[in-house]
Amino acid sequence: MQTIDKHQGDRISAFQAYIDQKIYVEHLLHYKKLNGSDHLWIKNFLRDDQQSFCAYCMRMVSDGNVDHVIPQCVKEQSTFKQALNLGKGCYSPQFIGQHRFKVSPQRMFHPHTLAYGNMVYSCRPCNTHKDADIVVPNFFFSPSGLSYKADGSIVFPKDALSTGMRTFLQSEILCLYRALWYYAVHCKYSYGGLRQVAKLSERKQFFEALQKAMPNSLSTKLNRKLGSLISDSGWNHFLSYRWFERYYSQMKNQP
Numbered sequence: 421m422q423t424i425d426k427h428q429g430d431r432i433s434a435f436q437a438y439i440d441q442k443i444y445v446e447h448l449l450h451y452k453k454l455n456g457s458d459h460l461w462i463k464n465f466l467r468d469d470q471q472s473f474c475a476y477c478m479r480m481v482s483d484g485n486v487d488h489v490i491p492q493c494v495k496e497q498s499t500f501k502q503a504l505n506l507g508k509g510c511y512s513p514q515f516i517g518q519h520r521f522k523v524s525p526q527r528m529f530h531p532h533t534l535a536y537g538n539m540v541y542s543c544r545p546c547n548t549h550k551d552a553d554i555v556v557p558n559f560f561f562s563p564s565g566l567s568y569k570a571d572g573s574i575v576f577p578k579d580a581l582s583t584g585m586r587t588f589l590q591s592e593i594l595c596l597y598r599a600l601w602y603y604a605v606h607c608k609y610s611y612g613g614l615r616q617v618a619k620l621s622e623r624k625q626f627f628e629a630l631q632k633a634m635p636n637s638l639s640t641k642l643n644r645k646l647g648s649l650i651s652d653s654g655w656n657h658f659l660s661y662r663w664f665e666r667y668y669s670q671m672k673n674q675p
């Protein structure tokens with residue numbers, strides 16, 4: 421599974437050099453103190469890290485936001501303690517160890533509003549639904565930690581936080597987009613081919629082919645959305661979940 425590696429040497433040192441200038445030279449210790457061009461630099465940097473995929477729903481977006489895993493509103497003095505002592509698997513020492521946060525975890529989370537380890541690129545709906553919750557980005561989970569089923573639903577690790585965000589990620593429409601990619605992969609369609617499909621009739625044929633492979637319950641859900649899915653905006657929205665093409669392809673090829 422394609423995940424974020426926050427410990428790639430070049431990326432972290434490039435980010436840190438920029439942030440160190442803000443902290444140690446300009447004495448700007450909070451994300452909110454930075455100006456618009458700094459915010460844009462950070463957003464573009466994180467977007468490049470994630471190839472424009474939202475860290476939570478994995479949708480490809482061009483107009484995303486910078487999201488703070490431990491929210492900005494959390495007071496700085498409590499954040500590292502919070503990061504280590506959530507007690508629900510999120511940033512527990514075990515989590516940090518498993519996910520390669522072993523190297524200087526303090527530096528990765530302090531100051532938390534400017535720390536590379538604490539910032540991700542996310543779509544606006546995820547950013548809004550997450551609000552002040554602390555939600556571990558899906559990108560941070562190892563393949564064994566989180567999985568997606570054929571019907572598009574997410575199997576969260578036992579200790580993942582239960583939040584409004586989780587409900588949002590499990591909403592019927594998001595599950596449907598993921599399931600469509602599952603069946604697209606299994607019916608041997610590819611993103612490269614699908615992005616060329618411009619005729620509404622051909623898009624309809626594609627969905628009808630998937631319906632033959634899927635259970636009736638899912639086919640009924642797809643029928644209800646068919647009209648909007650074949651429109652340009654619906655089709656592009658479906659394509660923007662292309663991360664799941666790679667995910668389901670890898671799952672399919674696993675022994």
Ligand SMILES: [Zn+2]
Binds near residue numbers: 474544
């Ligand atoms: Zn999202």
